[in-house]
Amino acid sequence: MSTLGRIIHYSRPYWWRIVVAVLASGTTGAMDGAFAYLVEPLLKKIFATHDLTIFVLLPIGVIVLFTIRSTCRFLNDYYLRTAGELAVVDIRNEIYNNSIRLDLQYYNTNATGGMMSRVLNDVGGMQSGIANVVTNIFRDGISALSLLGVLFYRNWMLALIAFVAIPLTAYPAQVIGRRIKRLANQGQLKMADLSSHLQETFSGIKVIKAFGLEDRSEERFQKVSLEYYDLVRKSIKYASISAPITEMITSIGIAAVIWSGGSMVMKGTMSAAEFFSFITAMILVYKPLKSLNGAYNTVQTSLGAAIRVFEIIDKRPEIVDGPDAVPLVDCQGVVEMRDVSFRYNDEYVLRNISLRAERNQIIALVGPSGGGKTTLVSLIPRFYDASEGAILIDDHDIRSVTKKTLVDQIALVDQETILFNDTIANNIRYGNSDASDSEVQKSAMTAYAHEFITQMPDGYNTIIGDRGVRLSGGQRQRICIARALIKNAPILILDEATSALDTESEKMVQKALDNLMINRTTFVIAHRLSTVLHADQIVVLENGHIVESGSHNDLLKNEGLYNRLHSLQFSDRDVAGSINKQ
C-alpha cells in the first residue's frame, strides 16, 4: 500500500466526520463560485434597470451568505481536523504498542531519544501536514473547481488565456517540493539527534554536574540546534520562494486577461458585467490555487514523516511465539542449558555453556567483568535467543512455549533498580497487577521495605519520582525485591547491584534477598560472599566460557580462578566485598 493510502486507511473509522467535512467544504467552495457567478446578473440588473431595491437586499444577502459560508467552514475545519487527530491517536498508540514489543536488540542499536522523536515529532508532523492538506485539498480544490467553472462558462477563450501560464508553474513547484521533502527528512533526523541529546542530558544530569560538563553539553546542544535551524532555514527559503514564483508567472496570465478581455469589452463581444464576473472569479481563484500549491509542499514533508513512522510500525520482533507454542504450566523451575553459544553481533560472548539448575537450587554466577554473566541470564527470559544450543525449563525448550507464560515464571531483579513514576504500592504491583493491598504490604515486609515506606509522607501511596530519585539506593533495591517477591515466580534472576551500600542497608538488602530466594530456582550474579557460600553451585565464567563449577569448597580446592578471586576478596574484603573482579 502506498504511504498516502495507508494514511487514508487510518482515517477510515472516522469516515462520517470526513463526509460532514467534505459536504461542508463542498458548500463553501461552491459558494465562492456562486458569488463570482452572481456578479454578472447583479451588475446587469443595476446597470440595466437602475433598480435600487437591490441595495436593500444585497446587504441582507451578503450576511446570509457569509453566515452559511462561515458555518460550513467551521464544520469543515472541526470535523476534518478531529478526524485527523483521531487517526493520529491510533497511529501514535500503534507505534507505541509496536515499539514496546520489539526485541531488546533493537533498543541496543537505536537511541531512545530518537525513538521518542519518532513517536512525538514525526507523528505530529505527519498529522499537521495531512490535516492541513486534506482541508486544503477539499475546500480549496472544490473552490478552485467551481471558480474555474465560472471562468470557462463566462468566456472559455479568456479562461484559456488566463491559464496559459499555469503549466509553467508546474516545473518549479515540483523542484521545490522535492527539495523541501529532502530537507524535511534531514530536519527530522536532526530533531531526533536533538531529542536524543535531551534525553541523555536529563537522565544523566548527575554525571554532567559531577564532571562539570554543563558547558560542553551546552555547546553540543547548540551545535545540533543550529544545524537544525540551518536545515529549517533552507526549507523556509524554498517554501517562501514557492508562492512568489507562482505569483510572478500567473501575473503573465492576469496581464493577458486584462489586455484581451478589455479589448473584447471594447469590441462589444463581451459585456462589462461579464468581464467583472470573470475578473472576480479570477481574483478569487488565486487563493485556493496558491494554497493547493502550498499543500503539495506540505504533503511532501508529511509523507517523509509518515514513512519514518510506518517504518517502526512495520518492524516486527524476531523473538516471537512459534506456530505450535504451548503454554508453560505448573512450572517446577528446573532450568537446563545445553551447549549454548551466543553472540550479539559477530563475536561470541558465550561459548558451549552447559549447566543444570534443579528445583529451588541457587546457582551463583561469578567471574571477571565482561565474562558474560548478565548475557547468560538474559537468555532465560528470551531477551535474546541462543545462537546455538538450547535452553530448557522442565525439559521444554523455551522456544517451544509461549513467551507470555515463560516470562510469567521468571522474576527479575536487575542491576539497575528501575522504578516508575508512580506510587510505591503500584511500583510493587508491577510484579502482579492483581495483588491486594495486604499482599503488597506483606511482600514489602518480607523485602524489609515496609518500615521505611510507612515513614514516608503518604506511605504506600507516596509517588516516587522518575527512576525513584527520592529514594536511597538500598531503598530502591528493596522495592525492586518486593516487586519480584509479589510476582511469586518459580525462577528468579538476580543481577546483584554492585553499588556500595552502607553496611546497614547492605544487611537489609541481603536479608531481603535471602527471603526472596526461598523456594525458587535462583540464578544469582553474586557479588556478596554470603550469597556465594549459600549457593548449591557456583559457575565461574570467563570470556564466555565456564572455566569452573561446583560448590564453594570444591572450587577452593581446585585452586583455579575462583580460588584466586576468593583470596583477592579476602585480602581486601572491606573494600571490595565482591567475588566479581570489576
Ligand SMILES: Nc1ncnc2c1ncn2[C@@H]1O[C@H](COP(=O)(O)OP(=O)(O)OP(=O)(O)O)[C@@H](O)[C@H]1O
Ligand atoms: N547489547 C550488547 N551488544 C553487544 N555486545 C554486548 C552487549 N551487552 C554486552 N555485550 C558484550 O558481551 C560481553 C559480556 O557482557 P556481560 O554484560 O554479559 O558481562 P558481565 O559478565 O555481566 O559483566 P559485569 O560483571 O561487568 O556485569 C561483553 O564483552 C560485552 O561487551
Ligand SMILES: [Mg+2]
Ligand atoms: Mg553484568
